[in-house]
Amino acid sequence: MAGSIVAVVNNKGGVGKTTVTCNLAHALGLAGCRVLVVDLDSQCNSTQMLLPPGLEPQHSFYEFMASDELTVSWHECLVPTAYEGVSCLPNVPETAGLEPQLILQAPASFLRLRHRLRDQARQQFDVTLLDNPPNIGTFVLCALHAADFVLVPVKAGSAFSVEGLLKAVRLINEIRRQGNLDLRLLRLLINQVDRRTSISKTIAAQLAAAFRPDQVFATSIPMNTLFEQAEMARQTILAFAPQSSGSRAFHDLARELLAILPLSLTGSEREEK
Numbered sequence: 001m002a003g004s005i006v007a008v009v010n011n012k013g014g015v016g017k018t019t020v021t022c023n024l025a026h027a028l029g030l031a032g033c034r035v036l037v038v039d040l041d042s043q044c045n046s047t048q049m050l051l052p053p054g055l056e057p058q059h060s061f062y063e064f065m066a067s068d069e070l071t072v073s074w075h076e077c078l079v080p081t082a083y084e085g086v087s088c089l090p091n092v093p094e095t096a097g098l099e100p101q102l103i104l105q106a107p108a109s110f111l112r113l114r115h116r117l118r119d120q121a122r123q124q125f126d127v128t129l130l131d132n133p134p135n136i137g138t139f140v141l142c143a144l145h146a147a148d149f150v151l152v153p154v155k156a157g158s159a160f161s162v163e164g165l166l167k168a169v170r171l172i173n174e175i176r177r178q179g180n181l182d183l184r185l186l187r188l189l190i191n192q193v194d195r196r197t198s199i200s201k202t203i204a205a206q207l208a209a210a211f212r213p214d215q216v217f218a219t220s221i222p223m224n225t226l227f228e229q230a231e232m233a234r235q236t237i238l239a240f241a242p243q244s245s246g247s248r249a250f251h252d253l254a255r256e257l258l259a260i261l262p263l264s265l266t267g268s269e270r271e272e273k
């Protein structure tokens with residue numbers, strides 16, 4: 001069976017897109033999956049977390065997207081990471097400068113990633129995770145045209161991140177209308193849950209009212225300062241603090257995701273609420 005491409009999207013910044021992408025990738029790798037992380041964000045945070053410090057990638061998402069003709073091979077752009085089974089298509093800050101050119105060449109340029117990534121990624125990897133910048137700009141549109149599924153992290157303590165996810169869901173419907181008929185909402189993922197605070201409970205209740213149970217992961221990710229410490233050490237939490245609640249949550253999330261993906265593939269008739 002072909003692998004799945006999952007775009008991690010929320011236009012709100014700091015909700016955990018990169019944290020979820022890298023930690024889920026590591027957990028899926030440990031579960032025996034072949035995983036690719038594509039860093040579409042010119043902040044390069046997933047690249048920093050996954051690549052050894054000081055390693056300057058020879059090729060990156062920049063070359064992958066820069067010109068009408070692909071000047072490097074797909075394999076030349078992929079870098080193995082320290083984590084078993086996990087490869088990365090890294091990014092460089094210069095990619096931000098490609099945006100005006102891609103906008104001028106739109107809408108054809110929005111399909112560039114799809115044409116260059118989709119077939120090979122689905123053949124060679126079980127799961128491809130696309131980490132996105134905090135906007136609904138060119139690169140997010142490219143990701144949505146290339147993906148099968150959208151995973152939307154929501155920060156439990158922020159009402160604004162719920163607004164971000166409503167935008168993301170509307171966008172999924174729009175991209176499907178524009179031609180990516182495969183695209184579906186996979187699940188929302190509640191991140192940074194602090195069970196002691198009422199705002200965490202309020203957000204969970206708002207989501208339960210607005211979405212069906214099968215649109216929200218049963219697993220949530222706890223608020224844990226070890227995530228920030230792991231980030232400082234440029235490691236996933238699974239490597240930095242394997243016994244932590246955060247690490248356990250990502251193992252649970254990987255299991256839940258693997259149980260869902262084949263179902264989601266066959267449940268393509270489902271519509272978002």
Ligand SMILES: Nc1ncnc2c1ncn2[C@@H]1O[C@H](COP(=O)(O)OP(=O)(O)OP(=O)(O)O)[C@@H](O)[C@H]1O
Nearest residue numbers: 013014015016017018019134192222223224227228
């Ligand atoms: N569950 C968590 N508990 C504690 N801290 C967390 C948790 N998840 C993420 N963080 C921290 O929150 C900050 C923002 O997370 P992250 O970089 O993953 O968000 P993002 O959505 O990718 O941000 P951006 O929109 O800028 O790309 C980071 O410092 C990260 O370590």
Ligand SMILES: [Mg+2]
Nearest residue numbers: 017018041045
């Ligand atoms: Mg990020």
